[in-house]
Amino acid sequence: xxxxxxxxxxxFCSLFSANLWAEAPTLTNPAVSVVLDGYYQNAERPxxxxxxxxxxxxTELSLSANIDDLFYGKLTTVFEVxxxxxxxxxxxxxxxxxxxxxGFSMRGGRFLSDIGYxxxxxxxxxxxxxxxAVYRAFLGSHYYDDGVRLTYLAPTDLYxxxxxxxxxxxSLRAEDEHNEREYDNLGVYTIYTKVGGDIGIESSWQAxxxxxxxxxxQLTADEHDHSHDHSSDEHSHDAAYTGQNMYIADVVYKWAPxxxxxxxxxxxxxxxxxxxxxxxxxxxxxxxxxxHYQQGWYVSGVYQFTPQWSVGLRHxxxxxxxxxxxxxxxxxxxETDVSLFWHHSHFSTVRLQYTLQKGTNFDGIENDxxxxxxxxxxxxxxxxxxx
Amino acid sequence: xxxxxxxxxxxxxxxxxxxxxxxxxxxxIFACEPEYASLAKELxxxxxxxxxxxxxxxxxxxxxxxxxxxxxRQADLVVCxxxxxxxxxxxxxxxxxxNAKVRSTDQGLFFATDQIxxxxxxxxxxxxxxxxxxxxxxxxxxxxxxxLKIAAALTDKLIQLDTSHSAQYKANLANFTTRWQAxxxxxxQMAAPLQGQKVIAYHSSFRYLFHWVGIEQVGDLEPKPGLPxxxxxxxxLLKSAAKQDIMAIVIASYQNDRGAIWLGERAKLxxxxxxxxxxxxxxxxxxxxxxxxxxNLLLNVxxxxxx
Numbered sequence: 001x002x003x004x005x006x007x008x009x010x011x012f013c014s015l016f017s018a019n020l021w022a023e024a025p026t027l028t029n030p031a032v033s034v035v036l037d038g039y040y041q042n043a044e045r046p047x048x049x050x051x052x053x054x055x056x057x058x059t060e061l062s063l064s065a066n067i068d069d070l071f072y073g074k075l076t077t078v079f080e081v082x083x084x085x086x087x088x089x090x091x092x093x094x095x096x097x098x099x100x101x102x103g104f105s106m107r108g109g110r111f112l113s114d115i116g117y118x119x120x121x122x123x124x125x126x127x128x129x130x131x132x133a134v135y136r137a138f139l140g141s142h143y144y145d146d147g148v149r150l151t152y153l154a155p156t157d158l159y160x161x162x163x164x165x166x167x168x169x170x171s172l173r174a175e176d177e178h179n180e181r182e183y184d185n186l187g188v189y190t191i192y193t194k195v196g197g198d199i200g201i202e203s204s205w206q207a208x209x210x211x212x213x214x215x216x217x218q219l220t221a222d223e224h225d226h227s228h229d230h231s232s233d234e235h236s237h238d239a240a241y242t243g244q245n246m247y248i249a250d251v252v253y254k255w256a257p258x259x260x261x262x263x264x265x266x267x268x269x270x271x272x273x274x275x276x277x278x279x280x281x282x283x284x285x286x287x288x289x290x291x292h293y294q295q296g297w298y299v300s301g302v303y304q305f306t307p308q309w310s311v312g313l314r315h316x317x318x319x320x321x322x323x324x325x326x327x328x329x330x331x332x333x334x335e336t337d338v339s340l341f342w343h344h345s346h347f348s349t350v351r352l353q354y355t356l357q358k359g360t361n362f363d364g365i366e367n368d369x370x371x372x373x374x375x376x377x378x379x380x381x382x383x384x385x386x387x
Numbered sequence: 388x389x390x391x392x393x394x395x396x397x398x399x400x401x402x403x404x405x406x407x408x409x410x411x412x413x414x415x416i417f418a419c420e421p422e423y424a425s426l427a428k429e430l431x432x433x434x435x436x437x438x439x440x441x442x443x444x445x446x447x448x449x450x451x452x453x454x455x456x457x458x459x460r461q462a463d464l465v466v467c468x469x470x471x472x473x474x475x476x477x478x479x480x481x482x483x484x485x486n487a488k489v490r491s492t493d494q495g496l497f498f499a500t501d502q503i504x505x506x507x508x509x510x511x512x513x514x515x516x517x518x519x520x521x522x523x524x525x526x527x528x529x530x531x532x533x534x535l536k537i538a539a540a541l542t543d544k545l546i547q548l549d550t551s552h553s554a555q556y557k558a559n560l561a562n563f564t565t566r567w568q569a570x571x572x573x574x575x576q577m578a579a580p581l582q583g584q585k586v587i588a589y590h591s592s593f594r595y596l597f598h599w600v601g602i603e604q605v606g607d608l609e610p611k612p613g614l615p616x617x618x619x620x621x622x623x624l625l626k627s628a629a630k631q632d633i634m635a636i637v638i639a640s641y642q643n644d645r646g647a648i649w650l651g652e653r654a655k656l657x658x659x660x661x662x663x664x665x666x667x668x669x670x671x672x673x674x675x676x677x678x679x680x681x682x683n684l685l686l687n688v689x690x691x692x693x694x
Contacts, residue, residue: 099487201441258641262447
């Protein structure tokens with residue numbers, strides 16, 4: 001662990017000393033970026049990685065460059081501190097084709113799935129301290145995995161892309177308390193499409209539909225231990241709730257006066273996720289449940305009212321079910337977040353966020369009012385952001 | 388089995404039309420800024436040209452939005468300022484538009500700042516200096532001599548990509564050069580009274596214009612490049628403005644005028660908003676009218692000052 005850390009520090013220093021922040025990255029001069037993320041909060045949000053008190057968030061080191069004229073590569077490592085132990089996780093390590101013909105491209109390795117709107121965005125670009133509850137419940141905050149992706153972009157003025165991914169799917173596996181289940185090694189298949197465009201000069205939009213098929217997402221009757229405890233995987237990236245099928249619809253709309261994002265701009269977004277076929281197929285009469293699906297949604301609005309200040313409002317809810325004894329118990333978590341943040345430059349953000357949370361049958365809610373003070377700062381390469 | 392010979396003829400004819408329309412297809416040009424869309428229009432008037440931004444938008448801060456990805460997907464040539472002006476959005480567009488034709492400057496990618504010497508290059512960059520460009524100031528389109536060199540290089544690029552029309556591109560360049568040189572003589576004359584004047588400006592947006600005309604920028608509304616005017620910084624500018632003979636406060640069409648107006652009222656200086664590019668005001672319809680409108684606005688301010 002120490003050695004690994006030393007190597008990275010050395011690598012980083014040697015690269016950074018030669019690296020001008022805004023240079024176009026090349027192989028001998030790759031884009032190096034570090035994200036520093038720290039916070040203090042008075043309470044915890046259920047299903048979240050962030051604990052009470054002081055803590056480090058998504059502290060990451062990222063290297064990327066075009067490898068040659070055909071391939072691009074990126075490595076993102078995330079440092080996490082859990083119970084006093086520092087872990088180094090690889091969140092992205094992928095190559096992507098640059099020169100496939102006819103609008104096709106492929107990505108392979110470990111990467112963020114492109115389903116939904118928020119999932120493939122990097123956490124440090126978020127406007128809130130935590131992902132919405134529905135993401136934390138169904139996607140383990142953000143779903144990244146080992147696999148391959150094929151995408152196609154249509155040659156039309158209307159933006160229209162389609163993609164499909166195959167993943168190992170370890171982090172989306174249903175519970176297996178006895179370690180007896182033989183999981184499929186290719187567990188997760190996704191397809192998605194996104195369309196988007198401009199409305200005049202001031203407005204832009206994008207909408208998407210995604211489907212995720214999870215071969216290992218459904219509980220099986222005989223393998224299930226009747227006591228179920230989520231607190232044991234509090235800090236893992238695994239999704240707390242899984243099912244065989246996941247459907248996502250997302251929409252985002254952005255507006256700026258004259259289309260000039262420097263001074264004022266508004267971003268509205270919303271997503272809805274439904275999970276089906278979660279209960280043991282053969283056991284509907286053994287383990288009764290109230291609904292055939294679990295689902296959640298959020299809507300969010302963020303307004304930058306001066307070049308250095310933004311305010312965000314988000315409301316969302318997730319309705320889940322947890323097997324408790326011989327029946328699925330209904331759970332509900334509703335969150336309303338207000339976030340005020342100051343961005344002195346493109347590289348530094350300080351955020352104050354208040355969350356009002358209401359949970360029904362949810363563990364881990366000791367306080368309905370969560371206040372988080374957080375900083376997110378980047379040093380190194382000025383990475384281009386996604387829409 | 389009878390084969391409908393008419394069908395075959397139609398199919399062959401149809402295929403022929405498709406092939407010929409591919410080989411003689413209109414060149415599809417994606418310009419990062421409106422000045423380069425205008426330049427492309429002078430040099431390749433038959434091309435399909437799209438400008439990704441307007442003169443009312445800060446080119447440093449553009450969203451890599453879906454419409455731009457869709458446009459770049461179809462482009463044969465991408466023309467941008469370069470020198471990392473578009474570093475916050477161009478790489479994302481290149482990645483997402485999966486168009487290998489426009490990824491390398493060997494092929495269909497053209498950076499204006501690669502063709503000339505930029506001003507204010509830095510040997511080392513420290514972000515405490517603000518949002519600075521190590522490769523020099525990228526707002527090069529306001530130097531008419533540099534722009535002419537860029538026009539010649541862009542013509543070479545057009546010929547490289549569309550060799551069959553090389554004679555046409557050369558003729559277009561010759562025509563543009565003649566008109567541009569004549570206009571330059573005129574502008575030089577017009578701008579003579581502005582030489583040696585001092586201004587306070589916002590960012591280094593008009594660095595090349597001031598350099599060419601001989602205007603001295605003695606203050607910047609931004610405390611550091613990329614940071615908005617702060618009250619303490621404006622107060623300092625107010626103090627130093629009192630000690631010098633300043634003609635005006637100059638801002639660009641995409642810049643907020645609040646700081647400039649605050650300072651202008653207290654320092655008794657006129658505030659003039661110049662078009663950052665074509666489309667920045669109603670007079671600026673092309674590169675020629677952009678220059679004349681800009682010089683006229685400055686001359687009007689100077690006249691007011693003199694009265």
